[in-house]
Amino acid sequence: MAIDEEIEKTKKKLRETPVNKSTETDRGRLKAKIARLKEKKDKKEKESQASGQGYAVKHRGDATVSLVGPPSVGKSTLLNRLTNAESDVAGYEFTTLEVVPGMMKHKGANIQILDVPGLVSGASEDIGGGKQVLSVIRNSDLVVIVVDEEKIDMVSRMKKELYGAGVRLDKEPPNMDVFKKSEGGIEISTTRNVALEKDTMEEVLRENGFLNCKVVVRDDITLDEFIDGLMENRVYIPSIVCFNKTDKVISSELEEIRKGRKDWIFVSAEERENLEKLREMIWQKLGLMRVYMKKRGKEPDREEPLIVESGSTVHDVMDSLNKSFSKELSYAKIWGESAKFPGQKVGGEHTLVDRDVVELRF
Numbered sequence: 001m002a003i004d005e006e007i008e009k010t011k012k013k014l015r016e017t018p019v020n021k022s023t024e025t026d027r028g029r030l031k032a033k034i035a036r037l038k039e040k041k042d043k044k045e046k047e048s049q050a051s052g053q054g055y056a057v058k059h060r061g062d063a064t065v066s067l068v069g070p071p072s073v074g075k076s077t078l079l080n081r082l083t084n085a086e087s088d089v090a091g092y093e094f095t096t097l098e099v100v101p102g103m104m105k106h107k108g109a110n111i112q113i114l115d116v117p118g119l120v121s122g123a124s125e126d127i128g129g130g131k132q133v134l135s136v137i138r139n140s141d142l143v144v145i146v147v148d149e150e151k152i153d154m155v156s157r158m159k160k161e162l163y164g165a166g167v168r169l170d171k172e173p174p175n176m177d178v179f180k181k182s183e184g185g186i187e188i189s190t191t192r193n194v195a196l197e198k199d200t201m202e203e204v205l206r207e208n209g210f211l212n213c214k215v216v217v218r219d220d221i222t223l224d225e226f227i228d229g230l231m232e233n234r235v236y237i238p239s240i241v242c243f244n245k246t247d248k249v250i251s252s253e254l255e256e257i258r259k260g261r262k263d264w265i266f267v268s269a270e271e272r273e274n275l276e277k278l279r280e281m282i283w284q285k286l287g288l289m290r291v292y293m294k295k296r297g298k299e300p301d302r303e304e305p306l307i308v309e310s311g312s313t314v315h316d317v318m319d320s321l322n323k324s325f326s327k328e329l330s331y332a333k334i335w336g337e338s339a340k341f342p343g344q345k346v347g348g349e350h351t352l353v354d355r356d357v358v359e360l361r362f
């Protein structure tokens with residue numbers, strides 16, 4: 001394959017280029033070239049896959065979460081415990097070969113959980129059909145990496161795998177903008193705290209075919225982040241690392257493992273240990289909140305909250321109701337923590353918080 005060879009050749013060159021200030025521009029150009037070739041390869045594969053088979057996973061519910069991890073760590077067991085699914089569980093590896101969905105009810109939200117098997121090293125290079133698996137992950141709102149004591153070292157490998165596929169875990173997109181122009185060459189403006197050399201940026205831009213453009217960089221970013229900002233296929237997804245089978249580890253050992261891994265969650269799917277905490281962590285990481293809609297003179301619907309992104313305004317809530325309103329909002333009455341007093345009148349731009357009650361007036 002010509003593209004593969006080119007990628008390899010460029011990677012080799014990059015490895016052979018020493019890391020120092022004088023080679024930064026060269027390294028930038030090489031890195032940009034690799035990124036561009038990978039994107040080209042991705043596009044080609046997507047085109048050829050469009051007609052062929054792939055994982056057809058319909059996204060349902062308020063959000064979608066992918067469970068990823070090496071074989072036999074208990075992904076299916078976890079899925080069955082968290083949701084209504086009945087995925088096969090067995091003591092040997094690669095029991096689950098396709099994506100199995102389940103629905104988790106939490107705080108009135110329907111959260112779709114996907115058991116995504118087979119993310120093994122080499123997936124981003126498409127060894128063993130890993131590309132489809134990656135596309136399922138790329139389209140989810142949260143990634144839960146599952147491991148057990150035996151496979152604990154796989155966490156960094158899986159993160160690397162996802163990184164190679166353009167998935168940026170727990171990161172914000174770089175604070176920059178690129179405007180393509182029809183003429184005038186490359187124009188770069190940066191804030192004072194940006195250390196990345198303009199020459200390097202220019203080289204990277206040219207390598208990616210941005211010959212006429214205006215680029216604004218507002219934060220000190222690394223070369224890799226700058227390249228990310230130019231690529232179309234990057235996705236930014238939050239993640240959780242879930243250590244399963246705590247029941248199999250003696251407590252002194254478990255203490256040792258927990259040290260330095262404060263942000264991990266430790267559960268036993270089999271013993272149903274800490275699963276409620278995992279549910280809550282999933283909810284928190286998804287950054288969702290509940291809003292109860294109320295009709296004039298009636299009690300709010302406490303059974304079926306509207307699930308919206310944290311920080312949503314009254315207008316956002318109206319948008320997510322998926323209805324077109326015949327009249328403009330005159331005001332909203334609100335109850336709950338964001339209200340100064342019960343039944344406060346607010347405008348569409350008012351920011352709501354979890355569990356607010358909203359009545360729309362037209």
Ligand SMILES: Nc1nc2c(ncn2[C@@H]2O[C@H](COP(=O)(O)OP(=O)(O)OP(=O)(O)O)[C@@H](O)[C@H]2O)c(=O)[nH]1
Binds near residue numbers: 078247268
């Ligand atoms: N002791 C213990 N065993 C568990 C736990 N969770 C799962 N297991 C066992 O681990 C084995 C593998 O579980 P699965 O749920 O099939 O694992 P998986 O990650 O889906 O495996 P693949 O589908 O092969 O990738 C089974 O024998 C489970 O009973 C747990 O919390 N504690």
Ligand SMILES: [Mg+2]
Binds near residue numbers: 089117
């Ligand atoms: Mg399984």
